[in-house]
Amino acid sequence: MESKIELKVNNDIYLKETELEDAEIIFQTINNEREYLSEWLPFVELTQLISDTQNFLESVSKNESNDLTFGIYFQHKFVGLVGLKDIDLDNKKTEIGYWLSELYQHKGIITLSCRTLIKYAFDEMNLNRIQLKAGTENVKSQRVAERLGFTREGIERDGELHSRGFVDLVVFGLLKADRK
DSSP: OOOOOOOOOOSSSSEEEGGGHEEEEEEHHHHHTTHHHTOTTTTHHHOOOOOHHHHHHHHHHTTSOOEEEEEEETTTEEEEEEEEEEEETTTTTEEEEEEEEEGGSSHHHHHHHHHHHHHHHHHHHHOOOOEEETTTTTTHHHHHHHHHEEEEEEEEEEEEETTTTTEEEEEEEEEGGGOO
C-alpha cells in the first residue's frame, strides 16, 4: 500500500491526503454546514449519505477521477478539503479547488493551504499551469485567487450547475513562471 502524502503548511495547519477512513468526519462537516457550503458547492446537495462521501473517496484513492484530495487540519482538527482536480500530466496542468468550514473562515487557512499545494504541484509534480474557478458572485473565492497571484483570464458562461440554475465562473490561471 502506498503511503499517503502529508504536507506541513505551518505549525497550526497541515494537509493530509484523504483516505476512506476520513469519510465520516468529511460527511459530518458537510452535513452540519449544508446550508453554508451549498451556496457555492453544487456537490453538497448530492452528498446526502455517508456512502456518497465514501464513493467519492474511493474514486479518488483508485485515481479514477485523476484528482488529488487533501484534508485540511487546523490544530489537528479537520476543517475542510483542498485538492487538485482533473490532473493532466501530458499537458502539465490541473485545477485547484477547496472548501472550508464556516467556523474557520478569515484565518488565512485556505490561502496558506492553497499556497502549499501549489508549491507541491509545481515543484514535486512538475506541473506548469494551475487553474482556479470561482462563481462570478463568489467574491471571497476570487480574493483567494488574487492573493495567490492568479491572473483573471475570463468568464466561463454557465460553467457550473447549481440547484438555482447555471452559474457563470471567473477563470483564473497561474503559471509556474508567474510565481514570485
